[in-house]
Amino acid sequence: MAASCVAVLVMAASLLLLLLVLWKRWRRGRADWHVIIVVLGDVGRSPRMQYHALSFVKSGFSVTLMGFCNSRPYDELLQNNRIQIVSLTELPKLAVGPHIFQYGVKVVFQSVYLLWKLMCREPAAYIFLQVNVKPPGLPAIAVCWLVGCLCASKLVIDWHNYGYSIMGLVHGSSHPLVLLAKWYEKLCGRLSHLNLCVTNSMREDLAQNWGIKAVTVYDKPASFFKETPLGLQHRLFMKLSCTYSAFKACSEPLDPDTERSAFTERDPQSGVVTHLRERPALLVSSTSWTEDEDFSILLAALEKFEQLILDGESLPSLVCVITGKGPLKEYYRGLIGQKHFQHIQVCTPWLEAEDYPLLLGSADLGVCLHKSSSGLDLPMKVVDMFGCCLPVCAVNFQCLHELVKHDENGLVFEGPEELAAQLQMLFSAFPDPTGKLSQFRQNLRESEQLRWDESWKQTVLPLVMDT
Template sequence: MYHAESFAAMGWETYIVGYKGAKLIPSLLQVPHVRELYLPQPPAFIANLPRLLFLLWAPYKILFQALTVLSTLLGELPYAPEFILVQNPPSIPTLALVQLCARLTGSKLVIDWHNLGYSILALRLGASNPVVGLAKMFEKTFGRKAYAHLFVTHAMKGVLVRDWKLLGIKAVLHDRPPSHFHACEPTEIHDLFSRLDLRPAGEDFLPPSSPPLSTPFTRLRDLPPSSLSPAFAATLPDRREDRPALVVSSTSWTADEDFAVLLNAMAFYEKRARAVNSPPKENPQKGDKHDRLPKMLVIVTGKGPLREKFTQDIDECQKLWQWVRCVPMWLEAADYPLLLGSADLGVSLHLSSSKLDLPMKIVDMFGCGLPVCALGFDCLSELVGEGNGRVFKDAGGLAAECETVLKGFPHAPELEKLKQGLVLQKSPTAGEKWNTWAEEWDRVVKPIVTHRPGVE
């Protein structure tokens, strides 16, 4: 969708082809020159079949997808496009189909390598399964040649150029958030949590609130009458000192994220919070408030096949918790950046199946000034470092990082250091280190599609 918006911003007629599901991002809906073409959905039951039945039905699904994609690209477009841009994965049968369409129409093919499709299939079938080997051969064969290849990391570019001998222009386009992702002001936070349903967290866990006068995170504060014009109400929202720490993790609820890590980390944090926050029996007054751990509300956004099981597991666990609550939630596109901009800490459980891609969710979080605790893998250092987040290896590590970062909340020194690091990272002196999506796209992709490559 970001690519489509960037093409349309150049004044190009842009057709975005995909399955109908979540709404398009609001900024894309406001750009002229964008048209939507929706593909018919393959039968939903195939994705939920056991492994053996999935393999038996997979050829039918591939045939169905091939016919619908070809009929859309060759039959519904009013004229042959100059460029066809495809994001990989999915690879099968998409890469072969766009190669065929590009040859038949004379279009230039651009492959946006976000991950490797065969490595995702290996999560379900196992790396040694012969079907995974065939999928890798398919991806390598039909992904090898294109007018241009875009990669989300330098690591991915290096491996694919070396091992797959890619032909065409090759450029690294790091994901960046659009400009409307930002740290929220108290007014935006107050409006958001006046609308979101946090009842699953339990009334006994959240501080008492009465919307629209207060939310669990904000309350209206009285201002002296002389400080405002009589035309305005003498109240503005402010962040509450007694609010819980808000932790957000966004996910597509698939097998490349281990939710047991998050579940166990919350259990570890609960145990530590009980120990740290309980005053010593011999001296109840002892204890520094700066060493205390806050209540932690974890909101996990997104929808996908594993959400229901996680919800059942977490509901069972948190019946006995006092310091932690977790609320799975689905948000509209307009509210997602507001939640990130309102949160205190982000968590990424993404463990790259290829070890070569980077989580877009972290990019979104950084765009909102939100520090991140991320599950580590080989090329994560291209995105996450000591100045903007922490890296962990397991559930115990995630719990320890949350404890370190949130200690003393809402005045947590380590959390403030990370937030300041993000501010410096986004400063003008940082250059291309942290620009916006539009700036990064204009720097890398625009010269390629305006026939001034110069990128290798």
């Protein structure tokens, strides 16, 4: 009896799927200018895929953007009536059974769930998939390929990183699950109609070791990443000073009508904003607070910088703002609290989306701790910093040279001692307009970087239309 019920359910499900496929084929005419973008991760923390969505819309497409909605996406996406955001739910693991069983059940259910969500959408000419997340994101390649076959959609994979390499950070590179994930990615990655990737190093690796031909599409800053005018800097600092003490003025102005932050003040009569003469230097680091971004490097460098000041070196005090959220944030906040810095203030806010580019455009120096699990992807946060003409000190890894040019637009370091020495050198005569920091900023201004929209039209759009 039970077997008969199961057989009936399987037949009913198969018939329903067949009818859904036929219905979508019948509606195929509406699909030519529709794209489904799949992010098996947090949409709000996937700027590249948000940029893809906006670029498709500007080129005449309608877009369905599917992913986890844990963080707020850009307002431009939310306000565009040609972009539909479909929230996905990450299914929890079972609380019983061996770990491998829990993991397997979650992957199966996540795959079926994604299949159902995709089949219920409007038919699309292209399914655009981000690949850089650990399972349950990995099964998305096979699921998207299957839906593409059923609905005559072309699969485009944008390789940000390898999912198996991220798994390897937790389980080790020789773990059976990691090896299985690597085999799966290599096999299913060849099923796509078009492959994009973020670096030339990844393109070469995909070709040599995976048999996949990809096109490099470098991350580029969006147009809203730019230097922040002094008046907007002051408004941002005053806004942040209401919540974070690091932005509050150290002393009250003589005129009670004068607005003063830790960095700027506004004259009540003329409305003119100026930098304070003895202002601290503003250092910004954006991090995901994960194992592949070792925050202890920055913390150790700040300790050495503090000691230099205590030893009498002519250096400014620092306000170090570390943005982002992630699993290790509270752990490191506890370590920061134990340091009792006298000349350094560390602030760890979660900024509103519109305030983040303003902060980067107001800062004096950026620090990047991104190392990459595969060594083949580049940090988007540095791209954003460069868009704001913000020089960067970045920890070195395999392909960083494709973005950061040492001693030209920033500096590359190996550990806390080297980073501390770089901070000492860059801030030794702060805010000297002829110093190394100003030279790096001027180099960035003169580089006339291509913005995302222009780059996308030149590279991605022709590839998609020819696929």
